[in-house]
Amino acid sequence: MANTPSAKKATRKIARRTAINKARRSRVRTFLRKVEEAILSGDAEAAKTAFRAAEPELARAVSRGVMHRNTVSRKISRLSSRVKAVGAA
Structure with a gap:
């Protein structure tokens, strides 16, 4: 449990950000x-x-720091290829 005022404030900030x-x-x-x-x-x-x-929603998650850039890049790449496959099939 946080004791100092600064630690209490940090806890509040973390909860809000989470x-x-x-x-x-x-x-x-x-x-x-x-x-x-x-x-x-x-x-x-x-x-x-x-x-x-x-796609822009994923990019926004990267810019906000919610997801890692490489993770989103990989997801977009895989989804893109699957969407193209639906069109071809």
Whole structure:
């Protein structure tokens, strides 16, 4: 348990930041789930639009420090190839 005033303030700041980051991560997951569902349904156009909506959301998570740059880059790359495969199939 925090004893000093500065430690108590740090605890409050961490709790506030954690809540914000949790909301941001949840938002990103929602966008990713929409892309996944569109891919599984086999609808190429829906998959493309969902992917176009998810891409900037992932980039925003990187700029806010919620996710690592390489992680997001990998996710975008893999999703992109899967969306292209839906269009070809």
